[in-house]
Amino acid sequence: MKKMSCDLCEVTARGETFEDWMKALMPHYIEAHRDVMENGDEQGRHA
Numbered sequence: 001m002k003k004m005s006c007d008l009c010e011v012t013a014r015g016e017t018f019e020d021w022m023k024a025l026m027p028h029y030i031e032a033h034r035d036v037m038e039n040g041d042e043q044g045r046h047a
């Protein structure tokens with residue numbers, strides 16, 4: 001099992017594959033990085 005850290009902060013999540021890891025990080029992303037999820041590639045730009 002791999003352990004990787006969030007690419008936006010220090011939080012770590014585990015998963016056997018990258019997909020599992022993404023799934024494990026989803027709740028964290030939604031809670032901590034919701035703006036990134038919503039903005040997609042254009043982060044930091046609020047009109």
Ligand SMILES: [Zn+2]
Nearest residue numbers: 006008009011
């Ligand atoms: Zn994070």
